Amino acid sequence: MEKCFYKDVLERIQKEEKAIGMLTGSIIDESYRMISYLQDILNELKISLCEKGFKNEKEEIVFFKEVKPQILGKLIYYNKVYRIETTCPVSNGKIYYSYFSAQLANLKREYIEHICNSDFYRYYRSGRTDRDDTYFKRGNINYHDGLNSIVFEIDPEFSTFYDYKTARIIANELLYTYLLTKINPDENPDSILQKPANSKDIFWTDSKNALIELIYALYACGVISHGKIGVRKISLMFQILFGITLGDLHHSFHRMKTRSGSRTAFLDQLKTSLEDYMDKDL
Structure with a gap:
């Protein structure tokens, strides 16, 4: 297989x-x-x-x-x-x-x-x-x-x-x-599995690990509600927005910390993509 x-x-x-x-x-x-x-x-x-x-x-x-x-x-x-x-x-x-x-x-x-x-x-x-x-x-x-x-x-x-x-x-x-x-x-x-009726066309198209990496980055920076809400609540907001279930956040994050290569692969990709986009206007 x-x-x-x-x-x-x-x-x-x-x-x-x-x-x-x-x-x-x-x-x-x-x-x-x-x-x-x-x-x-x-x-x-x-x-x-x-x-x-x-x-x-x-x-x-x-x-x-x-x-x-x-x-x-x-x-x-x-x-x-x-x-x-x-x-x-x-x-x-x-x-x-x-x-x-x-x-x-x-x-x-x-x-x-x-x-x-x-x-x-x-x-x-x-x-x-x-x-x-x-x-x-x-x-x-x-x-x-x-x-x-x-x-x-x-x-x-x-x-x-x-x-x-x-x-x-x-x-x-x-x-x-x-x-x-x-x-x-x-x-x-109504459910974590359902998105609001006016956001049916909004969905996450990268991997779940990429979204979890983004969630933990936002949590670590304390940029949402002055850092006064936990990672689970931030995750919940994204799960509702994108109509996706992320499962075991803790385990996924632990695997990110020990994976080979860049531990922030998605964030690295975001930085590169943004810089490339900026360069287009130069």
Whole structure:
């Protein structure tokens, strides 16, 4: 399976999210459509994997660490959003906000009980790679670790179990941002997944990492609200503006700090492009 194939799949998902967001004004309908779409993508990848396999161990690790969790994480996220929205008792008022506050409390409790204290979570958050061959290669599940019972339901040919745990982390990050928009009146569009009706033609066309780099630069400079708002809120504004979900900001930023070459590739590109544009008027 080629790396460009993975990139193509992730780009297809992003385009589908934008297309569905433009077609429907209902978060319930949008979530349902994305659930069906993402299930089809996973089935497509599974068939391709059975037919072609992986060229080497590195390709296998990339798939189960970076590719499949992004897809499965969004599938888990959209399914949770669908369940939350379809059981919401009212459309506004105190009961509405109490309902979503309770959902956020449940998410935080799940995070404390099942995620944050695990060795794997600390491994993932730190951006380490030294145990990738254990966590993200098939056939290495250690049942002595007292794993979650879902491990017995996974397909060992299409999961390492830790790809599922990574997907859960990604899904929880997305769900946390979504719930914040529901319980905070100042940040309460219909959904983080929807753009305002008058900005359907405004969308981000570079990579998500490029946008995250820009967000952190603005935060570090303290140029928005005199530096009195956090990076998450700045991120939320951009996500609403461009109708895009950025996922785990912290993890993406950590990878930027340790990547080879320029750590500010997008900002470097902005500077060069602006200077070139200035030179045109000389």
